[in-house]
Structures are given as C-alpha cells and as structure tokens.
Amino acid sequence: MRVYFFSRHRVLRSLLLVMLVFSLLAWGYWYNHSLQALPAVQPQPIYQGSSREKEIALTINVFWGEEYLPQMLEIFAREKVPATFFIGGRWAEQFPVLTRKIHQQGHEIGSHGYTHPHPDQLSVSGNLKDIRRAEEVLVKITGDRPKLFAPPYGEHGPTVLQAAREAGYRTILWSVDTVDWQRPEPQMISNRVLEKAHNGAIVLMHPTAPTVEALPVIIQELKSRGYRLVTVSQLLRHLEDDK
Secondary structure (H helix, E strand, O other): OHHHHHHHHHHHHHHHHHHHHHHHHHHHHHHHHHHHHOOOOOOOOEOEOOOOOOEEEEEEEEOOOOOOHHHHHHHHHHHOOOOEEEEOHHHHHHOHHHHHHHHHOOOEEEEOOOOOOOHHHOOHHHHHHHHHHHHHHHHHHHOOOOOEEOOHHHOOOHHHHHHHHHOOOEEEOOOEEOOHHHOOOHHHHHHHHHHHOOOOEEEEEOOOHHHHHHHHHHHHHHHHOOOEEEOHHHHHHHHHHOO
16 A cells, blocks of 8 residues: 555655746746747837937826816917827727817827727737737827827836837836826926926826816916927927937
8 A cells, every 4th residue: 555655655756846847847938939929129118208308298198087088188278389199099989079170270199099908918019019009090080190109108128118119109108107097186287297307297187077177277387487398209309300
C-alpha cells in the first residue's frame, strides 16, 4: 500500500509540474508574440502644446451630460471661443442632432472611442475595433473624420497608443484636470484651472452643472491674462514648430 500511495503521489506531482511548465511556456509565447506585434519605439501621447505660445485648449469629454451641453455651447458662442469635444460613438448615435450642432458651431470633434471601455485591458485589435467603430458614427453624423483620440479614463498603454497610431489618430491627454466628474463646487473647478494655467495647456472638462457655472469665469479670467483659447489642433501647430 505504501508503494502504491507513493507512486500515485509522484504521478500527481509530475502532472502538476508538467502543467506548470506548459503554462509558463504558453505565457512566454503569448508575451513574446505581443511584444513582436508592437514597434520598438512607441508613439507617445500629447499632454500639452508649445510652452512658447500663450494659448490654451479647452477640451470636453462627452459620454454623458447631454443636458448641460446646450448651455456650454451658448457660453462658447457668447465668448467666441472654440473648444475640442471628444465624443463617444455610442453617445453620438443616441444624440446625433446635438453632435451635429457641436460640429456646426465650429468646434473641433475628436474621438472618445465607441463603448468607453478600459483601453488598457484591450489588445491592439480590440482598441482598433472600438476606435474605428466610433469613427464610422462620427463621420456619418458630421461628414468629417476625427484626427484626435482621447482614450477613456486617460489610459494610454502600448496597445492603446499603437492602435490609435494605426488608425491615424494622435492620442491626446491633458496637463490641467478639473476633476469635474466628481461635481465639486464651481469655484473649485475654476480654481483648478486658473491656478495651473500655463502656455500650451490642455484643460480636461466634462459636461456637468458646476462646470457650466464655472466656465464663464474660467474663460474671462484666461482672456484677461492674455491667453488665446484655441482648439487642440490649433495648439499642436505650434508644437510642431518647436521640433
């Protein structure tokens, strides 16, 4: 009986060892294959424009908050300020009239993906699929193809950056975050922008009630400091001049 038990124990241990080795080999193959699929030099996200130009871009990520967008558009129109709206494809399908209005009023429209996934959890092909699906929707509604991509949650791992580049987009992040999705007091939102304002800043906002209230204060104060408020694409023109 001892011999039988010992033999069975050794067999089980050997099987576990074989399974472990197989798992490690499989993981190694997948990891190496994933690395080979990515270029040696990764594209980098853009956080801001040229520090030599007194310009700032206001950006609005849109996947909810449609009830506040008309007010934001009124403020931008009154102040004669263009902004860059990064719009989610699924949201645009639900609100095509509002999406078209943003475009018709002269604002820049970038992509915020289609489903608002966690991009870092997707492969290159998964990110490409999401980006291209959003592109189809936005082109159908506005007639123009977006050139800028703001990844949901600001996630910008290698698969995200590679997918955006393959799709022909520049990945845009920010240098000033209002954190307005937490819906703080309007004064806190304006303070966050005005205390961190700098040449070439990209300001991240969302359509919320306190953002609407803070927006006129932000715009008027930035103008009084001599900043030109431009779209992200306009901001990047000067960034190219710095190279």
